[in-house]
Amino acid sequence: FYLRIPAPSLQVFMIVGGGIAGVTCVEQLSSQIPSADIALITAGSHIKAVTNYKQVSKTLEEFDVEERPSSVLEARFPNLTVIHPAVKSLNTQSHTVETADGRVFGYEKLCICSGGRPKLLTQDNPYVLGIRDTDSAQAFQKQLSKAKRIVIVGNGGIALELVYEVEGCEVIWAVKDKAIGNTFFDAGAAQFLIPSLEADKPERAAPCRRPRYTTEEPAAGSGSALGPDWHEGIVLRGAETGFVARTHPLTVPFLFPFHALNFSSLPVGTWPVYILLTNGKTFGCDFVVSATGVVPNTEPFLHGNNFALADDAGLQVDDHMMTSEPDVYAAGDVCTACWEHSPLWQQMRLWTQARQMGWYAGRCMAAHVLSEPIELDFCFELFSHITKFFNYKVVLLGKFNAQGLGPNHELLVRCTKGQEYVKVVLSGGKMVGAVLIGETDLEETFENLMLNQMDLTQYGEELLNPNIDIEDYFD
């Protein structure tokens, strides 16, 4: 009599997560080692694909994102198997993962790309929403269509987009910092952008090429994070027709720490929920949007293992995207870059970095299997990000907000109301960061000046003189 234990099926490479980091990792591995067996385990039925990728300059990149059925990826890569449902647990000693339906899979090299989930002001409150994926964006839209007033809490990219996009509903924006958008901007840039909130929005010139984040069959379970233009095609309109009002308690800090929020002790009135701010003011509203960042999705992987976690609860990774557990890599929102950063780079949980980390993790995994040397990729030399806020093109480079520079820096600013805002951060006479809002056409020149660390002391304020063609100047 033999007890037959099914041997876990062994896949050489296993990637967890069908967001941009995971999918890019799969693509990279497949191109590095076309014969490799690769398994992608992901919670939802759809994956995220990068399309129309464009390298704008040495470090700046632009791309669109499409949500596609995972079968599309399998059709592209014959050695790829996509596995559902989600990973329930990981055993790094036996090199196995178990999925929610009880199946066990073995791996030689594993890359965790499980993303993050919204940090909520309070858990399990039906009036507090986070926006992360297609499902939660649709839930938000549904609630908004019946709402007369909402409160948006937070000051990052999502909050900025929401306050601009939501119409037909009064919006109270609770910001703990002194200026709006402080994740991306300083007070000057915020000042430049504020008039856009009051102004009429321009008609959209052409239908957006990017995906509409509505799928015919919404992916079940924890989906991928949304990306640029997530609100395109989703009507963000409240119950009030023809009425737009925004209240900006901009200089008012909201209740901090978050967990001290006490919804139940607030007055019972006509609104379904009330929020108390640290300035003592109470606002009633239909619901609260909690847009205060993400928490890395690490839970299924931690139990029984010994992962080193960073202060922000991400899986620590080294300059080869390796976690502290053998043969386990991580990339994207779930990880925290713990190598010694280039002086001009910082991690931000953004779309572009998810792609870059997934790509580099795939290269590292292949290099390790093939015993080839590999060096930290060039994209981690200089932080760069292109996005749109309030319909302005926004380019952020290097230490764009003088992050970590202390008092030892100088700022040069050029601003034309309604047109452009240019800020340069100089340290020791060298350019270390820039914020470019509007069609400035300065990104490539500034990127070069940052990468080559030229001493700019002699140019002084001339650097931003609009009558000088700066490109010719440094050619």
Ligand code: FAD
């Ligand atoms: P995700 O895209 O979150 O993917 C994680 C994947 O892991 C998903 O497929 C999920 O199903 C899967 N998964 C999770 N747990 C498990 C498990 N246990 N087992 C199996 N699979 C699992 N960034 C920008 O650069 N520009 C923007 O304009 C921008 N706008 C945004 C707007 C919104 C509303 C949000 C929420 C984010 C936005 N971001 C933006 C951030 C950007 O979306 C993320 O940084 C990026 O998507 C992270 O990619 P990722 O692959 O690491 O994770």
